Amino acid sequence: MATAAVIRPGETDFDTQSRIQGSLDLPLNEAGSRQVQEIIEQLGNTPLEVIYTSATEPARSTAKQIADHFGLPLRTLDDLENLDHGLWQGMLVKDIRRKHPRVFKQWRESPEAVCPPKGETCPEAHARVQRALRKPLRKQKPFAVVAPEPLATLVASVLRGEAPRLPGPICGCRGDLRIEVISQFDSKQAGAGRSSGDDRIPVDAAEH
16 A cells, blocks of 8 residues: 655646646746745645656646655656647636637536647546556655646546546646645556546537
């Protein structure tokens, strides 16, 4: 059995503006920097031995501050980069709702079934999260993953061995949930969740 913490990074200006960040590289804003300090305080005595994250911001700087504070090694994995939302990246959520009302409705109800134009599908992202966590899970040592939404929810689903589900439409963190400790999960079962398949709905198709 093992323990892992899924940590959402501090916010960026895109979060406060309700813009889709996706895989774009954006720095923490002032509020985000304060949130990182709050995360460090909340982690307290949570037993962790290593921190995993991607090379993009704000996850990278959030993870580095946590690792430096607790004296933990930091590992960067490309497969932990946030979902690529394609042409939606940088757009306001309200503009997506206005330009693509049918897709927005589907995205709100079943976000894992919607593929943004030139973006990444939920099954594709789920597969690379499984790849990223394969080695950490084999080691069976307590670890943390710093990842933004919606990837953080996929990470949690992989750790629980559940079918992939995405929050949506979303920018930044889900309310105040920045730390999700998943305790005593079976590392042999984690990552074995049912794939959602390739049942995505491309934007163009959903508009008709």
